[in-house]
Structures are given as structure tokens and as C-alpha cells.
Amino acid sequence: MEVNTYLDISPEVQAALDEGKPVVALESTIICHGMPYPANVETALAVEDVIRSNGAVPATIAVIEGRIKAGLSKSQIEYLATAGNVRKLSRRDFPSVVADRADGATTVAGTMIVSAMAGIRVFVTGGIGGVHRGAGQSFDISADLQELKNTDVAVVCAGCKSILDIPATLEYLETAGVPVIVYGSDEFPAFYSVSSGCPAPMRIDTPQAIAEMLAVKRELGLAGGALVACPVPVEHEIPAEEIDGFIREALAQAEKEHVSGSRVTPYLLQKVVDLTQGRALATNRELVLNNAGIGARLAVGLCRIE
Ligand code: PSU
Ligand code: MN
Numbered sequence: 001m002e003v004n005t006y007l008d009i010s011p012e013v014q015a016a017l018d019e020g021k022p023v024v025a026l027e028s029t030i031i032c033h034g035m036p037y038p039a040n041v042e043t044a045l046a047v048e049d050v051i052r053s054n055g056a057v058p059a060t061i062a063v064i065e066g067r068i069k070a071g072l073s074k075s076q077i078e079y080l081a082t083a084g085n086v087r088k089l090s091r092r093d094f095p096s097v098v099a100d101r102a103d104g105a106t107t108v109a110g111t112m113i114v115s116a117m118a119g120i121r122v123f124v125t126g127g128i129g130g131v132h133r134g135a136g137q138s139f140d141i142s143a144d145l146q147e148l149k150n151t152d153v154a155v156v157c158a159g160c161k162s163i164l165d166i167p168a169t170l171e172y173l174e175t176a177g178v179p180v181i182v183y184g185s186d187e188f189p190a191f192y193s194v195s196s197g198c199p200a201p202m203r204i205d206t207p208q209a210i211a212e213m214l215a216v217k218r219e220l221g222l223a224g225g226a227l228v229a230c231p232v233p234v235e236h237e238i239p240a241e242e243i244d245g246f247i248r249e250a251l252a253q254a255e256k257e258h259v260s261g262s263r264v265t266p267y268l269l270q271k272v273v274d275l276t277q278g279r280a281l282a283t284n285r286e287l288v289l290n291n292a293g294i295g296a297r298l299a300v301g302l303c304r305i306e
Pocket of ligand 1: 107161
């Protein structure tokens with residue numbers, strides 16, 4: 001791929017890519033808009049450590065002063081975690097954030113775009129965006145789903161929150177032709193909860209077997225991404241019946257305040273954290289760390305095959 005003139009790949013990430021070593025991308029929306037300071041920095045650095053201890057190089061993705069970054073230093077992570085007006089950066093936002101030389105925190109869609117630019121095949125996050133409840137009226141469907149359709153990166157997550165319409169999100173992914181793999185469970189996970197009530201479209205029990213499937217997908221020339229959903233470790237889950245009341249409350253407040261557009265998801269995430277008084281934050285941290293271990297082993301598996 002042509003070297004993108006707006007992209008800075010850190011020396012460590014570039015060396016790993018050149019040597020064919022495993023690299024795992026990480027998003028920055030979770031740092032800037034998903035968690036409060038200092039939990040955001042602490043989690044971001046802990047996730048990088050888990051990736052390293054599982055044999056891969058972490059590449060946190062963001063835009064800083066208009067430069068697209070793959071691989072951030074500790075001080076850059078600290079900067080983003082405390083900077084006030086970092087923009088939420090999905091596909092449509094790249095031209096303006098880069099042209100304005102602004103700071104941007106990449107969503108799942110944004111991080112997939114930069115991963116593909118840099119040649120990174122695995123990306124670990126917490127939860128993806130999807131089809132919102134009431135999308136039949138609002139048309140609110142995350143650009144993350146379009147990106148999964150189009151961009152060849154494997155996204156490792158803990159499913160999606162029930163702030164979304166999970167069955168509709170899975171229908172959308174099926175229509176888009178995106179393989180959805182649940183790691184070690186027969187049920188698609190609902191971020192905080194192991195259970196969503198939706199059966200797993202496909203179940204695979206080891207990172208190596210997922211890597212083998214993704215290698216076949218590539219050899220078949222099938223474009224687009226894949227979604228790997230890992231249930232939160234059960235000892236850290238908030239069971240669906242406990243979190244559902246908080247989610248309903250958050251949705252009701254969003255409606256009352258007429259929140260719309262790109263503000264909807266950050267608003268709902270923040271409300272759930274506030275309403276659960278930090279319990280959601282602790283679960284969020286644990287599930288991302290769990291995903292990081294699995295994602296790193298998947299990246300190692302892919303390098304072994306190719
Ligand atoms: N869902 C979560 N945690 C998150 C997000 C979603 O459980 O942090 C963030 C991700 O960055 C995701 C984005 O890509 O929100 C989706 O925003 P929207 O629904 O506006 O597309
Ligand atoms: Mn939306």
C-alpha cells in the first residue's frame with residue numbers, strides 16, 4: 001500500500017510490521033469518551049501490557065494535531081486522556097480533523113480504517129456500535145457496521161451493549177456478510193453480561209482456530225472484516241437483569257434531553273457509568289483486558305500461518 005502522507009507509524013510498530021511480527025491495534029474513543037481520568041490512562045496502559053505479555057506489539061490509534069498515529073507513546077496516551085476537546089473520529093470525520101490539525105479519538109470504524117492503512121490485521125476494543133433501539137424511526141445505525149462490511153480487519157470485542165438492538169445488529173452483520181465468531185460460547189455476549197439471549201452465529205474455542213478461519217477468508221478473496229465477540233469473564237459480569245434497569249434509565253434520559261446524532265452513544269455510555277456508580281467501569285476494564293489477551297493470541301496465530 002502507498003504510504004499515507006498523513007500517517008505516522010511509531011518506530012516499534014513499524015519494526016514489528018516489517019519483520020512480520022504480530023501487532024494489535026487499539027482504539028482511543030474508549031480513552032477520551034468511554035472512561036473518566038485516571039481510569040482511562042490506567043486501563044489503556046494495562047491493555048498494552050496484556051498485549052505485550054501475550055507476544056504482540058500494541059498500536060494505539062488516534063489523531064494528534066492532524067497527524068494520524070498508529071502506535072502512541074505513554075505521554076501521548078496521557079495527553080489524549082486529559083486533553084479537553086478531542087473530537088470523536090469515525091469515517092466521515094477524518095477529512096475535517098486532519099485538515100483542521102485537530103485531535104481525534106478514533107471509534108471502531110476510525111480505528112479499522114487506520115489499521116488497514118498501516119497493515120494491522122487485528123484490533124481489540126470493548127464494544128462496537130450497532131443498530132440502535134428504535135432505528136426504524138431514527139435511522140441510527142453506527143458507521144462501525146459499514147466498516148465491518150468493507151474493511152479487512154478482525155475486531156475483537158465483548159459484543160455490544162443492550163443500549164443497542166442486539167438482534168437487529170446481528171441481522172445487519174449477516175446481511176453485510178460479516179463473519180461473527182463467538183469465542184468459547186454458544187451465545188452472543190452483551191458487553192457487561194455474558195448473555196444476550198441471541199445465539200452465536202458461529203462458535204470457535206481457540207485463537208489459533210479463529211486465525212485459521214481468517215486465513216481461509218483471505219485466501220478466498222472475501223473482502224471485509226470479521227467480528228470476534230468474547231464474553232466477559234463470568235466473575236466480572238453484571239448480569240443482564242441487573243444492568244437492564246440502568247440502560248432503560250439512560251435511554252429514557254437521552255430521549256428526554258433530545259440527544260441525537262453522534263452524541264447518542266457517548267451520552268448513553270456516560271449515563272450507564274454514572275448510574276452504576278463505577279461498577280460498569282470496573283467490568284469495562286476487565287472485559288477489555290480479557291479481549292486483549294485473546295486478540296494478541298489471534299495476531300500471533302495469524303503470523304504463524306502467513
Ligand atoms: N460501545 C461501547 N463502548 C464504546 C463505544 C461503543 O460499548 O466505547 C464507542 C466505540 O468507539 C464505537 C463508538 O465505535 O462508540 C460508536 O459510536 P456510534 O454509535 O456513534 O457510531
Ligand atoms: Mn449513531
